[in-house]
Amino acid sequence: MAQRVMITAGASGIGLAIAKAFANNGAKVSVCDFDERALGEVAQFHPQISAAHVDVSNEKAVDQWFDKTMGDLGGIDVLVNNAGAKGPTGNVEDIALDDWRQCVSVCLDSHFLCARRAARPMKEQKSGNIINISSTAGLYGYGLRTPYAAAKWAVIGLTKSLAIELGPYDVRANAICPGSVEGPRMQRVIKAEADGRGISADVVAKEYTQSQSIKRFVTPEEIADMCVFLASPAAKMVTGQAIAVDGHTETFHIGS
Known part of the structure; x- marks a missing residue:
């Protein structure tokens, strides 16, 4: 039976790469996104991928998406919590509380809201996979990006706790x-940091890659490949893990 897959922030970038990878493996895929322009282009990439406009930080909107999509798909086997926001760039003393909360709401609350809806049907069918997209910032911290780093650390705590709760039901x-990860979002991150530090974007970009053993940016497709693996029978005893796909970070980049 084809896997039934739901992916947040799946209309572009990493999310779209994940959606295409699952669809190319025969899965039935539904994505949601807040970017209406990107949603309009999803069908051009793969007609098997359905799409919906959803604010995943909004409880009611998430519930409505799950109600409709699980009805359309006939259930859920895989949830990929990919939604995130780069948040503000700056020293912690200069970050506004509203900006902090908005970043944490998208990066963390959305994962909780979607995992909460996926848990019950997965437990009932005694199978399923929840894949949360954190970051190396969730392993090392991230200077000038404290809201983002804090949320990404919390995603790992949420993941490990879900693994404990759901493991007895064969849900991972x-x-x-x-x-x-290469792409427009990373370019925006680099520009914001470069502007904040008063240096060129090229210098910041080089700092990122020089801190890795494999000195290049990750491709969205490499993240997608890991998602497909984790949701496959080949990974049936892999759960509760925070797996870096980063070319091996030797010294994490910290802006100053």
Whole structure:
């Protein structure tokens, strides 16, 4: 039977790569996203992927998406919590509480809201996979990006706790910690840091890759490959893990 997969923030970047990878493996895939323009382009990439406009930090919107999508798919086998926000860039004393809360709401609350809805049906069918997208920032911390780093650390705590709760039902939960992933979002992160530090974007970009054993950015497809593996029978005893896909971070990049 085809896997039934739900992916948040799946209309572009890492999320779209994950959606395409599952669809290419024969899964039935539904994505949601807040970016209406990107949602309009999803069908052009793969007609098997359904899409919906959802604010995943909003409890009611998440519940409505799950109610409709689980009805359309006939259930859920895989949840990929990919939604995130880069949050503000700056010294902690300069960060506004509203900016902190908005970042944590998207990066953490959305994972909780979706995992909460996926847990019951997965427990009832005694199978399923929850894959949370954290970050190497959730392993090392991240100077000038404290809201983002705090949320990504919390995602790992959520993941390990889910693994404990759901393991007796043969439901697995893992976190993927991408390093620096190539694409427009990373370019925006680099520009914001460069502007804040008064240096060029090229210098900041080089700092990121020089801190890795494999000195290049990760591709979205490499994150997608790990998601497909974790949701496969080949990983049936892998749960509660925070797995870095980052070319091996030797010294984590810390802006100053």
